[in-house]
Amino acid sequence: MIEIKNLHKRFGKLQVLDGVSFQVEPGGIIAVLGPNGSGKTTILKTILGMVHPQMGEIYFQGNAVLDKWEYRNDIGYLPQIARFPDNLTVQELINMIKNIRDVEADETELVNRFDLKLSLNKKLGNLSGGTRQKVNIVLTFMFDCPLLILDEPTAGLDPVALIQLKELIQEEKQKGKTLLITTHIMSLVEDLSDQIIFLLEGKIYFQGSVEELQEQTQQTDLEHSIAKILQGDV
Amino acid sequence: MFKILKYTFADLIRSRWSYVYLGFYLLLGFVLLFLNNDLSKAIITLMNVIVVLTPMIGTIFGIMYFYSAREFTELLLAQPIKRSHIFLGQYLGIALSLAFSLVIGLGIPFLVYGVAQSAEIWDFGLLLVVGAFLTFIFVALSVNISLRNENKVKGFGYAILVWLFLAVIYDGLFLVSLVMFDDYPLDKFTLVASMFNPIDLSRILILLKLDISALLGYTGALFQSFFGSGLGMIVSLSTLLLWSLIPVGLLIRTARKRDF
Numbered sequence: 001m002i003e004i005k006n007l008h009k010r011f012g013k014l015q016v017l018d019g020v021s022f023q024v025e026p027g028g029i030i031a032v033l034g035p036n037g038s039g040k041t042t043i044l045k046t047i048l049g050m051v052h053p054q055m056g057e058i059y060f061q062g063n064a065v066l067d068k069w070e071y072r073n074d075i076g077y078l079p080q081i082a083r084f085p086d087n088l089t090v091q092e093l094i095n096m097i098k099n100i101r102d103v104e105a106d107e108t109e110l111v112n113r114f115d116l117k118l119s120l121n122k123k124l125g126n127l128s129g130g131t132r133q134k135v136n137i138v139l140t141f142m143f144d145c146p147l148l149i150l151d152e153p154t155a156g157l158d159p160v161a162l163i164q165l166k167e168l169i170q171e172e173k174q175k176g177k178t179l180l181i182t183t184h185i186m187s188l189v190e191d192l193s194d195q196i197i198f199l200l201e202g203k204i205y206f207q208g209s210v211e212e213l214q215e216q217t218q219q220t221d222l223e224h225s226i227a228k229i230l231q232g233d234v
Numbered sequence: 235m236f237k238i239l240k241y242t243f244a245d246l247i248r249s250r251w252s253y254v255y256l257g258f259y260l261l262l263g264f265v266l267l268f269l270n271n272d273l274s275k276a277i278i279t280l281m282n283v284i285v286v287l288t289p290m291i292g293t294i295f296g297i298m299y300f301y302s303a304r305e306f307t308e309l310l311l312a313q314p315i316k317r318s319h320i321f322l323g324q325y326l327g328i329a330l331s332l333a334f335s336l337v338i339g340l341g342i343p344f345l346v347y348g349v350a351q352s353a354e355i356w357d358f359g360l361l362l363v364v365g366a367f368l369t370f371i372f373v374a375l376s377v378n379i380s381l382r383n384e385n386k387v388k389g390f391g392y393a394i395l396v397w398l399f400l401a402v403i404y405d406g407l408f409l410v411s412l413v414m415f416d417d418y419p420l421d422k423f424t425l426v427a428s429m430f431n432p433i434d435l436s437r438i439l440i441l442l443k444l445d446i447s448a449l450l451g452y453t454g455a456l457f458q459s460f461f462g463s464g465l466g467m468i469v470s471l472s473t474l475l476l477w478s479l480i481p482v483g484l485l486i487r488t489a490r491k492r493d494f
Contacts, residue, residue, distance in 0.1 A: 011493070048312045051493040069316050077312035083305035085245035096241045100313050139309075149312075 001026040001147065001178050002047065007056030009042055016042045017053070018202035024195075026146070029169065029179045031189045034199035035230060040182040041080065043199070044149050047180075048077055060147070073101070076145040080152045082136035086125030090116065090135055093124060097139050107142040113164055114138060129156040141168060148172060150181045154188065166191065186223045198229065205229065235319035235326075238310065242327025246299070252335055255291060259339025267347045274444065277357050280340070281440045284365045285433050286401050289372040292332060296376030297393045299328050301386050308494050321377075321489040325482065329373040333366040340365075360443050364436045367474045371432050372397065374481035381488045404431050412452065421456055428453040432477045439470040 002024040009017040016039045024030055032040045045051040047058060049069065058065050065071045084093055098105050111117055114134040119127060127135070133156045140148065150169075154162055169179060169192055183189060189196065189210070196213055198206040206213055206229070210222055217225040246252055262283065266276040300307075303324070310320045344358050376393045383389035408427055412420060428434045438454045442463050450458060457466045 045494065050308065050311045052491070069314055072312060072314040075312070077309070079305065079308050079312070081305045083302075084309075085241070085303065085306060087245045087248040088241065092241070092244070096237070097313070099237050100310075100315055 003059040005057040007053050009053045015202055020204055022197060022204055022207055026178050027176050028194040029173055029192050030195045031193035032182045032197045038199040039202050040199060041151055044151055074146050076140045076143055076148045078136055078140040078150040078153050082132040084124040088124055089121050091120045105142040107138055110138045110142055130158060133157055134161060146177055148179045152183055154185055190222050235323045238320055238323025239327045242324050243331050246331040256335040256339045259336060263340045263343030267343050273354055280361055285436050288365045288368040289433060290397055292369045292372035293376045293393045293397045295332055296328055296373035297380050297390055300377055300380040311494055317490055318486045325377055329370045332369045336365045337362050357444060364440055367478060368436055370478045374485055378481055378485050400431050400433050424453055424456050429473050432474060435470050435473055439467055442466050
């Protein structure tokens with residue numbers, strides 16, 4: 001589904017990605033993990049064409065994607081920070097994104113699920129952070145894309161919405177979709193992910209399942225496995 | 235591009251600041267036209283306000299919008315749409331909403347006063363055209379600055395500095411250099427120098443149209459003698475057009491190369 005070859009990205013003097021290569025097969029949930037500043041968001045943004053790498057190649061569904069835009073029809077993206085134009089209403093924003101993508105989409109089920117019905121005609125500037133994140137989720141999941149990229153999807157959500165989001169992610173996986181997720185919440189990774197890509201200092205440190213990581217670090221839970229890697233004990 | 239333009243325009247036209255801006259022009263238009271019995275004086279006062287105010291508001295709106303819409307721009311960048319269309323759409327959305335406030339805000343008082351039937355209609359029309367040009371130019375300049383500066387405070391500072399330089403400091407430097415190099419033939423230098431400042435150029439353009447030689451000043455007089463009123467207007471108008479096209483081209487180039 002996605003193939004990344006030898007990706008290098010430098011911001012000024014800071015080398016964020018230093019020869020990252022990996023491959024993702026279609027279907028399943030892949031968690032991209034790593035400490036702050038390890039390049040997680042940069043990788044996701046490079047796949048989306050928002051960041052230009054100095055070197056490397058990216059293939060999506062077999063085609064090279066750098067400097068192209070049509071392939072984004074098949075990718076849904078949930079950005080880390082949910083901020084929208086203040087004076088548009090939720091419904092107008094949903095219509096705008098539908099209008100831009102120009103494909104069929106039905107948001108009613110998602111709007112009901114996340115209890116946004118009463119907010120539809122409110123201006124986005126008057127919504128709380130958590131509600132904006134719910135709008136963000138609706139915008140991402142209302143389209144039928146084979147690949148979903150979620151950057152810190154849980155930010156600002158209350159426990160009810162968090163459970164709903166987890167269910168939603170599972171349902172999408174059941175439909176055979178591929179999901180790339182970054183998060184700092186390890187329980188979410190343990191509950192959901194089929195595969196982990198662990199980044200450290202711009203390189204891929206580990207790629208495999210949760211169990212394999214635990215085996216390799218000789219720990220019984222994911223949090224401790226990762227702590228062990230970060231302390232340099234492995 | 236038109237989709238982005240449409241929604242940016244819809245967002246901005248509903249913002250409180252758009253109403254304030256519109257209200258200001260309405261008030262200014264009515265006061266100047268109805269409390270002043272000399273129409274040409276009213277036009278000159280309006281000109282002086284427009285050539286300073288539209289660049290300032292364009293600069294501030296442009297820079298504020300792009301910084302506050304950063305996260306939303308990222309969301310748009312992840313959609314299947316060309317980068318240049320996103321930025322062109324947002325730029326035109328801002329510039330058009332500001333130009334809309336200007337044209338409606340001054341247009342209503344004009345119409346009520348009955349300018350449409352008078353001979354001054356072309357002077358007023360030109361005033362609005364120049365105001366719109368300056369809005370487009372300075373929004374484009376400030377968007378360029380915001381794209382090149384990650385740091386909001388720095389970007390805001392640079393943008394204000396550009397406005398201050400072109401609106402105030404440029405004239406000062408220009409005068410000083412004229413006095414200092416008094417002994418040299420300065421005609422060509424003056425002509426070229428005024429082309430490099432859209433605010434000066436707008437002022438000259440309006441004064442050439444109004445044909446008030448006493449107010450033309452040194453640069454205006456040179457313009458008139460060099461090109462004549464007719465050609466002078468064409469030259470200044472096409473230079474203004476260049477002034478609005480070049481920053482937009484630059485903006486698209488910068489946006490294309492940038493990481494978000």
